[in-house]
Amino acid sequence: MATTPEADKNGHPVGDGHASGVSEASDSEQLSEHGVRPAGTSQATSGRTPQNSERPAAAPASSIGPQVRAWLSHPLLLLIFGGIMTGIIVPSVTGQWQRNQTAQQMKTQLITDVTNAVSAPMAQMAVSENPVFAQSRPSATTIASTYSTFMNSRSTVASELSAYFSWKNIPAQWDSVSALVNHFYLLTYAPNRAVRQRNIAPIQQYFQAHHINASVAWPVLLSGNVSAPNYYTSWLMVKGEIEGAMNNLNTTIMDAPSPSF
Numbered sequence: 001m002a003t004t005p006e007a008d009k010n011g012h013p014v015g016d017g018h019a020s021g022v023s024e025a026s027d028s029e030q031l032s033e034h035g036v037r038p039a040g041t042s043q044a045t046s047g048r049t050p051q052n053s054e055r056p057a058a059a060p061a062s063s064i065g066p067q068v069r070a071w072l073s074h075p076l077l078l079l080i081f082g083g084i085m086t087g088i089i090v091p092s093v094t095g096q097w098q099r100n101q102t103a104q105q106m107k108t109q110l111i112t113d114v115t116n117a118v119s120a121p122m123a124q125m126a127v128s129e130n131p132v133f134a135q136s137r138p139s140a141t142t143i144a145s146t147y148s149t150f151m152n153s154r155s156t157v158a159s160e161l162s163a164y165f166s167w168k169n170i171p172a173q174w175d176s177v178s179a180l181v182n183h184f185y186l187l188t189y190a191p192n193r194a195v196r197q198r199n200i201a202p203i204q205q206y207f208q209a210h211h212i213n214a215s216v217a218w219p220v221l222l223s224g225n226v227s228a229p230n231y232y233t234s235w236l237m238v239k240g241e242i243e244g245a246m247n248n249l250n251t252t253i254m255d256a257p258s259p260s261f
Contacts, residue, residue, distance in 0.1 A: 103258030110160055111250045114174065117153035118246050121146055121185045122239065129188060129226065129235055143189050150185070154178045161253075168256055173249045180206060180242045187221065188235070196222055203238060212241055 124146050128137045138146075158178070161171045180203060187199040200222055207214065214237045217230040221238070225231060 106164065107254055107256075107258070110157070110164070110253055113153070113157050113160060114177075114246065114250060114253070117150060117157050118177070118181055118243075120153075121150045121181060122243065125185065125188050126239070129232065131226075131232060134226070147185060150181065154182070165253070165256060168252075170249070170252055170256060173245075173252060176206070177242070177245045177249050180245060184238060184242055190224065193222065193224065196224055207241070214238075214241065 124138060124142075127133055158171060158174055161174050165171060183199040183202045187196055187203070190196040190199060200218065204218060206212075207216070215234075216237050217228075217234040220228045220230045221234050223231075
């Protein structure tokens, strides 16, 4: 009577080498199904390398750059940007440049008007009072004509300065300079001592107010004696101070903030 081989707890026969191998293989398969590697086995026995668990996932390629380039090159955006440039930015910059140029030209013209208004009577006096031309003093008609031209120019310049620089002290400076020229002209060509006295006094007051310590021989100028030793020297001192006041006015005009247009 044949005997039945003993079976293990899984129903496999015990004692048969082949059966034991089958049993071990079966156990390995069951452990593998549950995610557990049997003891003594290694990664090499499986014949496969777990790629996903060993290598990090590759980062997705960034698509921001191409999107930005595509957005910037869109015809509608280029059209809007071009409209802003040609309709707003360019006219604004051009307009500011033109206003600056206009203001600079206006200042230059005012300085020219101031200089021309003062230079005509001052040039005539420089010739008539120079001892070299002592015998060529201008006629009464020439003196009156030059004075009339100066007074007209004086009013014109005053109006221009008041229109463009009404908030500054520039009009007041011109009043002071033109008054000096006026009194100096009348002092130079005064027909008598009384007229000289009326016109020398404001000049003296200007020198005192501005602390001008020039060594002017006021009594000699008051006498009207052009042949006196100190007359021409004192006359040149007064002339130089008046021209200096005019130059200061021109500098103030150029340095003043440009008026709004």
